[in-house]
Amino acid sequence: MGSSKKTTVGYWYKALFHHALGRGPIDAFLEMRGGERTAWRGVQTSSGTVSINAPTLWGGEKDQGGIVGDLDVMFGEATQQPNAYLLANLGPQVPAWRGVATVVFKGGKYGAMNPYPQAAGYKVRRITAGWDGGCWYSAKAEVLVADIREPITGGSGWVNRATGLFYVGAYKAVSGFYASFNGWFNGYIGGIRVTAGVARYAVKSYAVPTVLFGDATSDPYWPNVVCQLRMQGSHGSTAFVDDKGHTVTAYGGAVISTAQSPLGGSSGYFNGADSYLTVNVGSAEALGNAWTIDGWVRLADYDSTANTYGNAIVSYGVTTTPGEESTLSIFGDNARFDQQEAPFAFTADATQNIAPHAPIGQWAYISICFDGTRHWLHVNGQLVTSPGQLKGMNPAHMLYFARTQADMGAEPTGSMNSASLTAAADTLHAEGFGLCTTRNPGNESVDEFERRIERVISGAFTRDPVDGTWHLDLARGDYVLASLPILTDDDVLEFRETPSTLDNAINSVSVKYFDPELRETITTAPVQARGLIDAFGTNHQTFDYPEIPTADLALRVAQRELRATATPLRAFELVTTRVPFGWRINTYFRLQLPKRGIADMVCIVGEKASGTLRSGAIRLKAVQDVYAMPAAAFVQHEPGVDTSAPQSPLAIIRQLLVELPYSEVVQILSRADLSVLPSGAGYLAAVADDPARSIDYTLMIDEGAGYQQRAVASWCPTATLPAANYTATAFTLVGGVRLDQVEIGSSAIWGSEIVRVDAINASTGAVTLGRGCSDTVPVAHAAGERIWFITGDAAIDATEYTSGETINAKLLTNTGSQQLPISAAIAQPLTFAGRQIKPYPPGNVKLNGSAYPDYIAGALTVSWSHRDRLLQADQLVDTTTGNIGPESGTTYTLRLYGETDTLLRTASGLTGTSYTWSSEDSDGGLPLDSGSADPSWSSVVALLHFNGADGSTTFADEAGHTFTANGNAQIDNAQGLFSGTSLLLDGSGDYLSTPDSADWDFGTGDFTVEVAVRFAALPVNSAAALLSTYAGSSAGWGVQYRNDGGGGNRLRVFVGGDTVFFDFAWTPSTGTWYRIGVSRSGSSLRAFIDGTQIGSTATNSTNISSTAALWVGALLSGSAIQFVNGWIDELRITKGVARFTANYTPDSAPFIGLNLRLNNLVRIELESVRAGYTSTQKHNITTRRVGYGYSYGHKYGGL
Secondary structure, three states: OOEOOOOOOOOEEEEEEEEEEEEOOOOEEEEEEEOOEEEEEEEEOOOEEEEEEEOOOOOEOOOOEOEEEEEEEEOOOOOOOOOHHHHHHHOOOOOOOOOEEEEEEEEEEEEEOOOOOOOEEEEEEOOOOOOOOOOOOHHHOEEEEEEEOOOEEOOOOOOOOOOOEEEEOOEEOOEOOEOOEEOOOEEEEEEEEEEEOOOOOOOOEOOOOOOOOOOOOOOOOHHHEEEEEOOOOOOOOOOOOEOOOOEEEEEOOOEEEOOOOOOOOOEEEEEOOOOEEEEEOHHHHOOOOOEEEEEEEEEOOOOOOOOOOOEEEEEEOOOOOOOOEEEEEEEOOEEEEEEEOOOOOOOOOEEOOOOOOOOEOOEEEEEEEEOOOEEEEEEOOEEOOOOEEEEEEOHHHHHHHHHHOOOOOOOOHHHEOHHHHHHHHHHHHHOOOOEOOOOOOOOOOHHHHHHHHHHHHOEEEEEOOOOOOEEEEEOOOOOOHHHOOEEEOOOEEEEEEEOOOOOOOOOEEEEEEEEOOOOEEEEOOOEEOHHHHHHHOOOEEEEEOOOOOOHHHHHHHHHHHHHHHHOOOOEEEEEEOOHHHHOOOOOEEEEEEHHHOEEEEEEEEEEEEOOOOOOOOEEEEEEEOOOOOOOOOOOOOOOOOOOOOOOOOOOOOOEEEEEOOHHHHHHHOOHHHHHOOOOOEEEEEEEEOOOOOOOEEEEEEEOOOOEEEEEEEOOOOEEEEOOEOOOOOEEEOEEEEOHHHOOOOOEEEEOOEEEEEEEEOOOOOEEEEEOOOOOOOOOOEOOOEEEEEEOOOOEEEEEEEEOOOEEEEEEEEEOOOOEOOHHHOOOEEEEOOOHHHOOOOOEEEEEOOEOOOOEEOOOOEEEEEOOOOOOOOOOOOOOOOOOOOOOOOOEEEEEEEOOOOOEEEEEEEEOOOEEEOOOHHHHHOOOOOOOOOOOOHHHEEEEEOOOOOOOOOOOOEOOOOOOEEEOOOEEEOOOOOOOOOEEEEEOOOOEEEEOOOHHHOOEOOOEEEEEEEEEOOOOOOOEEEEEEOOOOOOOOOEEEEEOOOOOOOEEEEEEEOEOEEEEEEOOOOEOOEEEEEEEEEOOEEEEEEOOEEEEEEEEOOOOEOOOOOEEEOOEEEOEEEOOOEEEEEEEEEEEOOOOOOOOOOOOOOOOOOOOOOOOOEEEEEEEEEEOOEEOOOOEEEEEEEOOOOOOOOOOOOOO
């Protein structure tokens, strides 16, 4: 077992405190903070205890600790009793604190290693509680101002039911329980992707992808992708393709359609009745403790909610037990995910309950992922689950409360004009005008509080001069014109109009508000009057309304203020008779003063003086009405940036656990410790990438007696790389994070290989690496393999372990307030192998003087350079460096393998730096020809497999002809008969041509033409020429598909130019590979499709004497015509041999060509040995032999 070498000393505070929150009782206790960080969050609606578990709130034990303990929350009810914990610790003098909301922290951990622990803060809600006599008009007291979008906590990892099948477009139930199938999807699916081990979208919002998924070079999670269907293809095709190579089978009416697509091309159409796909993923179905399903959907109709499964997008897991399945569906208009286990019960793991919804007739991007503890359900990049809501108080209720409560205005409720305040409350509630604020009686009087609320809502809370009751009048423009009072020339004693000027008017307005969720003061983007700005320049004003809690409301208020300041209003000062005596502030009236040029204008009262004892005249200040509250904002607000760490830690997905090589061990141990280091000792390290916006992580180790903390570390710089061979050194990193922390000369772990960073550009991702450093050798890497830059950001366990010992490690994410529960972390086992004592493998390995050659000629000589573990302890030496050492006692073992990967020779105890395989002939022992060669090879005049890189225009003919691409003819890696590649022709000017040759002159003899074709589209009243040589000549030959004239669908074979031909009935479809064979034996001409003869045998012995150029995919008749739209593969032409005279079974592999041996391969393994220890890694190099070997020129052949 391991023994610890290090002890850390520190201290925690154990705290008891009793804090007052304010007047009680309260509606809910919502949050406790330590400093500016959230320690607990929830909705506690009655007095009780909340448990706080935030040990790393201020950095954990390596910094200032956190908060761990129980908090008693006392709402301040009238029946509240003294707190039991306070009684036990402070004595019986503790009061009950009725009428005051308080909290008691009961002796838990509160901060560490800091003489000044940070202050606690709290968030509460008090809207309907604590009113004298009960809340007035409680139905409209609370105003929903925002949905709090949160994932759904709970559930388990993916349930593997060992069925091997995913269903797309339907749910398969147990036969006899419901129907065999249910939940038919009605509409289009534009692509589906299933990813194992990764929660791609564990965030509240993300940008919807603008490409139809990625691949090995663009998707950092490509190795984790289980299946990926992009639904691309020709219209009506049933050939659905999984980019990961699994078999996809279409059923019912499921077809590819070009009528709709999310990003161009096509999609899958499902008719809502019997259409679905199966994807046979086999054992890849086990998605693990984290996973993602995502894709595009376009609904034709919402399915009835009476259908248990709605529109099923993806389902999995039908077993023989009812109720065991996993389904992502659209249920009504809500997305939902169910992962059910018997006994059968419908309780969805995640169900949408807030917008946006997937609309009918529009594309929507839907995703569900599980991060180890929570389900994240998104529609169009927005989290659509809301377990909580941000509520504000109706301002009408604030004013009613302030005026009537005994400790505030203390007026009887009978003095409130119920109709006026109720109408105002209804308006404000409908507007979503909820406010979040506090009042400190020592700093703000009741009147000041009321004026502050009036200012925010553009309202007037005043006594009616007639009946003396309090009214709340909102400036909203919601009047009935015919009902407004009128002020005429006869009523106006004095008149003065204040001129309106625009040159100094406020023309740009922002509102500063306080977001209670982010705990941040935010200023909106300016709302502007562009015309005034263009004419007079910007005159900006920011209004400070901290009572407003959301950006949407703040922007609407900003528009209201701009309308008031930037509109050329007419303002008046009037002295009138007693007509307006009963008017209040914000009363609307009609000003009809024709003598003063005002026919009829709606105005609003801004100020009013009701006269004196000496004069009953009333003085008014009024302005033309423009104060209506906007219903919506027309400026897009930028959400406040939440710079705090997420409160709920996510499980770490990208992580690596390794046993340290000697080059790293020497960095953590002293020279004295190294001198007594046991030979079998081992040490470990872990690196990880942040799954969200966390602080760091804690390394926990279980040696068999439970997990113990061993280290805390920061996140490691990391990225992925494209595919690489053994020798490449320059790359462009993909998806890099924290690259600015990478140091030149530092080490990195790339798969199993340790590399050295020789250059890096953090901005562009360009990096140069030294390959095969320390105790590793260069290896070939797949695209998307992750590289970890070890810059000190590793969790090092300084415990000494022994060779053969197995431990389990878990990495726990630390956020600003919490640590990931250990049950939610992914366990990583590691068995120690005594890595640090093992000799380094040799470097600079070459075969016949070349490093990792594709082929060699001549006798095989393997050379290498010495390496020395001790001499290289302080440096990273790459594989290309010459001799170092060797370490005393080191020898080398070389193994050589033949074509069948059979070990032919082992050379051990080597002390030099090269070895020549002089006994190759006698070691071989392989028989002569294997019998798999083509017996008619000498008669083959053309053989093309159409292999190569995607888009290539190089076409290799094993018979030696040169084929030239015309138009857009190219190699395509999306389709292929065997190898996944073929010749792509777009039906518009694409074809191959090769020069004139006597090889195309069949004379009167036998011949065989073989070719595979897959049509993307069929010609209409025309033809598609697969092969042709006659070019209008009467002596050439050709093979076509035709559907013109009265002959119907047929395969036409020309044997005498365009004058001698034979038709064989054949009706092909698009999206299917067909193997075409044409042979002439004597005077019998036959045609075959997929090995079966079509039509009757024709009699023909025409002399085919043309040597004209051979064309593939078109016909030359003056100009190129009859182009093929589709793919061509496996073309072979045999002159002088009729390969088929009856039905046959087509080859199940590419045609056999030049190579007469199995593969011409030779493989070598090279490793170091010292004192009974073998190097951790060995060189493993495979190359191809040419021009040399057993029976030269016969077994290996030429290149």
